[in-house]
Amino acid sequence: MTKPPSRDVEWVMRALARAITGLEMPIVEKIAEEQREDAFQVLIATLLSARTQDATTAAASGRLFARAPTSRRMAALPVREIAALIYPVSFYKTKATHVKETCRILNTDFRGRVPGTMEELLTLPGVGRKTANLVLILGFRSLRNICVDTHVHRISNRLGWVRTKLPEQTEQALYANIPARWWPALNLYLVTWGQHVCRPTHPRCGDCDIAARCPRVGVTTVGKPRT
Ligand code: SF4
Numbered sequence: 001m002t003k004p005p006s007r008d009v010e011w012v013m014r015a016l017a018r019a020i021t022g023l024e025m026p027i028v029e030k031i032a033e034e035q036r037e038d039a040f041q042v043l044i045a046t047l048l049s050a051r052t053q054d055a056t057t058a059a060a061s062g063r064l065f066a067r068a069p070t071s072r073r074m075a076a077l078p079v080r081e082i083a084a085l086i087y088p089v090s091f092y093k094t095k096a097t098h099v100k101e102t103c104r105i106l107n108t109d110f111r112g113r114v115p116g117t118m119e120e121l122l123t124l125p126g127v128g129r130k131t132a133n134l135v136l137i138l139g140f141r142s143l144r145n146i147c148v149d150t151h152v153h154r155i156s157n158r159l160g161w162v163r164t165k166l167p168e169q170t171e172q173a174l175y176a177n178i179p180a181r182w183w184p185a186l187n188l189y190l191v192t193w194g195q196h197v198c199r200p201t202h203p204r205c206g207d208c209d210i211a212a213r214c215p216r217v218g219v220t221t222v223g224k225p226r227t
Contacts (some may be wrong), residue, residue: 001163003177012159012210013182016189019197019209026191027054031061032138039114039139040071040106043124046131047098052089054195060086064099071112075103098126116140129168137184146174147187151194158198160215199223 025033028045035041044064049057063085068074074082083096102124106112114135115121121132133147146152148171156162162173174186190198197204202223205211 004159004161006179008213009161009178009182012213013185013189015210015213016193017185020189020192023192023196024054026188026195027057027061028134028138029188029191030058039116039135041065042139043102043114043121043127043131043135044074044099046134047102047126048086048089048095050095050131051091056089060089060092071103071106071114075100075107095126101125102127114139118145129171133171134187137187143180143184146171146178146183148174149187149191150200151191151198152187154200155190155194155198158203158214158217158219159210160217163217196226 028042028049031045032038032042041061045057045061048060048064052060064074064082067081067085068077077085077100079093079096079100082099083092086092086096086099089095105124106114109123110120116136116139118129118132118136121127121135122129127135130147130149133145136142136145137147148156148167150167152174153164153167153170156170156174157164161177162170164170164173175183178186193210194200197208202221203216203219204225205214205216205219205222207225208214
């Protein structure tokens with residue numbers, strides 16, 4: 001496919017920067033902001049957030065960090081206690097195992113610190129490219145990564161910026177098609193927009209600040225405007 005004109009990308013990203021002001025931020029962004037970009041808390045919160053509502057992730061993260069704020073203290077907790085603390089996040093038993101093993105590896109291989117490279121992050125259990133990219137962006141202020149979750153994947157396709165089937169393909173296509181200055185902001189802008197306006201089903205196209213530059217690829221039914 002051909003690249004979207006950079007003036008369109010520029011227009012959309014500037015419009016989104018204005019439009020998301022005042023909207024509830026995605027939970028991991030909020031934790032990163034509140035914890036001064038603590039990479040450990042960003043990593044654990046992102047692990048907990050997969051397929052889980054933000055409010056549930058926020059409450060679970062709060063309970064877990066209150067009990068064990070560091071990788072050493074979290075590694076000392078039994079898996080059963082971690083599971084009880086993070087319940088009811090989805091797959092809480094598997095995530096509890098991943099959290100415990102991740103903390104063990106951080107302590108044995110990385111002196112208790114979160115590693116700052118994609119290759120090292122991918123050695124941690126339960127960490128895929130989405131989590132690793134978000135940790136690099138929010139925990140290490142990387143300007144060279146794009147974090148693609150389901151919202152970023154869906155909206156990038158609806159905007160016609162990419163034509164892809166899988167988030168991994170979307171990540172690579174966005175590196176090729178979007179000017180690098182917008183890479184670190186893409187996740188915050190598109191996830192926030194996806195949670196409030198460009199929802200998975202029934203996107204609110206009639207109430208969308210970027211509708212003028214959106215071809216709505218694949219959109220068949222739209223929802224009611226926000227009240
Ligand atoms: S116009 Fe519709 S499909 Fe396009 S970004 Fe807005 S809500 Fe999503």
